[in-house]
Amino acid sequence: MSAMNHKNNHRTGGEILIDALRINGVDRAFCVPGESYLAALDALHDAKEEIELIVCRQEGGATYMAEAYGKLTGKPGIAFVTRGPGATNASVGVHTAFQDSTPMILFIGQVASDQVEREAFQEVDYRRMFGQMAKWVVQIDDVARIPELVSQAFHRAVNGRPGPVVVALPEDMLTAHASVSDVPAHKKVEISAGAEQLQELTDLLKQAERPVVMLGGSGWNKQAVADVESFCAANNLPVTTSFRCQDLYNNALANYAGELGTSASPKLLQSVKNSDLLLVIGARIGEMTSAGYTMVNIPVPNQKLIHVHSGAEELGRVYYPTLPINATMAAFAKQLRGLAKISSDKWASWTAELNKNYNDNLQHAPIPGNVQMGEIMQWMRANLPEDTIMTTGAGNYTAWPHRFYQYKTFRTQLGATNGSMGYGVPAAIAAKLTDRDRTVIAFAGDGCFMMNGQELATAMQYDARVVFIVVNNGMYGTIRMHQERTYPGRVSGTALANPDFAALAQAYGLHGEVVENTGEFAPAFERSVASGKPALIEIRIDQEAITPKMTLSAMREQALAAQKG
Numbered sequence: 001m002s003a004m005n006h007k008n009n010h011r012t013g014g015e016i017l018i019d020a021l022r023i024n025g026v027d028r029a030f031c032v033p034g035e036s037y038l039a040a041l042d043a044l045h046d047a048k049e050e051i052e053l054i055v056c057r058q059e060g061g062a063t064y065m066a067e068a069y070g071k072l073t074g075k076p077g078i079a080f081v082t083r084g085p086g087a088t089n090a091s092v093g094v095h096t097a098f099q100d101s102t103p104m105i106l107f108i109g110q111v112a113s114d115q116v117e118r119e120a121f122q123e124v125d126y127r128r129m130f131g132q133m134a135k136w137v138v139q140i141d142d143v144a145r146i147p148e149l150v151s152q153a154f155h156r157a158v159n160g161r162p163g164p165v166v167v168a169l170p171e172d173m174l175t176a177h178a179s180v181s182d183v184p185a186h187k188k189v190e191i192s193a194g195a196e197q198l199q200e201l202t203d204l205l206k207q208a209e210r211p212v213v214m215l216g217g218s219g220w221n222k223q224a225v226a227d228v229e230s231f232c233a234a235n236n237l238p239v240t241t242s243f244r245c246q247d248l249y250n251n252a253l254a255n256y257a258g259e260l261g262t263s264a265s266p267k268l269l270q271s272v273k274n275s276d277l278l279l280v281i282g283a284r285i286g287e288m289t290s291a292g293y294t295m296v297n298i299p300v301p302n303q304k305l306i307h308v309h310s311g312a313e314e315l316g317r318v319y320y321p322t323l324p325i326n327a328t329m330a331a332f333a334k335q336l337r338g339l340a341k342i343s344s345d346k347w348a349s350w351t352a353e354l355n356k357n358y359n360d361n362l363q364h365a366p367i368p369g370n371v372q373m374g375e376i377m378q379w380m381r382a383n384l385p386e387d388t389i390m391t392t393g394a395g396n397y398t399a400w401p402h403r404f405y406q407y408k409t410f411r412t413q414l415g416a417t418n419g420s421m422g423y424g425v426p427a428a429i430a431a432k433l434t435d436r437d438r439t440v441i442a443f444a445g446d447g448c449f450m451m452n453g454q455e456l457a458t459a460m461q462y463d464a465r466v467v468f469i470v471v472n473n474g475m476y477g478t479i480r481m482h483q484e485r486t487y488p489g490r491v492s493g494t495a496l497a498n499p500d501f502a503a504l505a506q507a508y509g510l511h512g513e514v515v516e517n518t519g520e521f522a523p524a525f526e527r528s529v530a531s532g533k534p535a536l537i538e539i540r541i542d543q544e545a546i547t548p549k550m551t552l553s554a555m556r557e558q559a560l561a562a563q564k565g
């Protein structure tokens with residue numbers, strides 16, 4: 001149907017809503033059904049040629065999938081869930097979309113209008129519930145206002161600082177009829193920097209001796225990444241990426257300086273501290289990107305700060321900017337590409353030093369046990385297609401893909417910057433459904449995997465041939481690590497008894513493998529890809545190998561020594 005097709009016949013709320021989704025370019029939606037929004041499900045039945053409905057096993061899985069779809073495509077990810085319990089399960093994906101600035105719209109069935117404020121079955125006021133978590137929450141009480149309010153939801157989700165919007169749909173509103181015209185597809189606003197701002201940016205760069213570029217946040221696309229790459233490479237500027245935004249710059253280029261995040265190298269952190277100009281494009285320089293807010297002085301940084309963000313409210317929010325620029329990534333990157341080349345002689349050795357540190361940091365040391373994760377990552381770096389998508393949740397295992405994998409093209413990394421466990425499995429399924437030609441790998445810990453492992457059933461149902469990798473150390477490793485550092489030898493609430501992951505995967509119908517030695521990985525991976533179905537590889541690693549550089553007992557001994565000393 002074209003956006004210009006303004007229907008005037010009598011439609012139900014459900015039909016008006018689904019027509020609005022089609023007009024706004026929705027091609028896929030993720031759901032767990034509920035009786036509260038049957039009329040919308042029924043309208044989706046009529047729209048099934050245009051909107052593929054993916055039915056999930058838990059609402060957290062559905063909203064993570066919608067969030068990953070939003071990250072991958074730049075279009076709002078769409079999820080439908082039921083009221084009360086559905087909404088509470090779904091909330092993790094909303095929080096993730098908020099902290100990742102991902103465009104997403106969550107539709108929630110709501111109790112009938114004549115039941116409101118009785119604490120009816122599963123009744124929640126979503127405006128209060130999602131108040132701080134969503135960019136905007138609306139309840140559509142009047143069927144005739146669906147086109148207007150859904151249009152607003154799309155505009156709010158994609159423009160400014162993108163984010164999640166929650167739309168509550170009272171049951172009786174969805175079944176009511178109205179004669180109402182549709183609204184054309186939403187418009188994304190691109191914001192450019194002013195000519196004076198570009199001049200000031202050029203002047204600041206000319207004065208700099210130790211500049212650092214930091215890329216992060218959302219709103220990027222392939223062209224924007226190519227434009228920024230062209231500018232940074234032409235001016236030989238050292239480029240860092242913020243937490244879990246490592247795919248915004250080709251890590252193999254000679255001016256790449258590494259990632260800032262939980263696996264940041266101490267030398268890189270020191271270099272950023274020593275820089276005299278920071279050009280931050282899209283990132284918020286959040287807690288995880290700034291070594292717990294210690295990397296850049298608050299509120300006035302020691303170096304000059306050019307802060308570019310699509311949300312005006314983010315400029316001057318934590319860090320006082322020398323030059324704040326309110327612009328969207330695509331528009332600003334294009335402008336950067338057009339700037340005249342600046343002499344980079346002053347910082348040539350600085351850039352070389354930062355890049356050398358990045359490359360040194362790619363080298364791994366042996367870890368305890370028979371599985372050398374460093375070697376496995378080296379194999380992946382050398383053998384995976386460049387456009388492979390790597391997803392992660394949260395846990396110490398993420399240090400391996402963060403520090404030892406090289407991201408070379410846009411949207412090859414999907415992670416949750418709110419550090420949400422359980423993200424990797426559903427995100428990988430959504431990624432494979434969105435781009436079936438690409439290799440998709442979900443990295444999970446044993447803890448992380450079990451948070452959304454039930455979505456293996458969804459992977460099978462839709463033939464999403466992801467390779468799930470479970471790094472099994474029999475514990476919630478990150479928390480155990482913090483325990484050993486703070487309360488050495490006092491293990492509390494962090495040990496796990498796990499299922500046989502490969503057998504579990506086989507029970508779902510997947511191909512399953514167990515890896516207990518480094519050399520078993522490559523053939524297991526190749527068999528997994530060749531299996532013609534989704535596959536899971538359990539890697540059993542030694543509990544002692546708690547980080548790429550430190551053992552659990554060394555950590556404990558250090559903490560005990562510090563207590564005595």
Ligand SMILES: Cc1ncc(C[n+]2csc(CCOP(=O)(O)OP(=O)(O)O)c2C)c(N)n1
Nearest residue numbers: 395396397421445446447448475476477478
């Ligand atoms: C939803 C959620 N719950 C709890 C936490 C706290 N947390 C962070 S990492 C972690 C342990 C992860 O364990 P696992 O996936 O096995 O990875 P490992 O650290 O053992 O490599 C926990 C519990 C979190 N980040 N997210």
Ligand SMILES: [Mg+2]
Nearest residue numbers: 445446475477
């Ligand atoms: Mg673990």
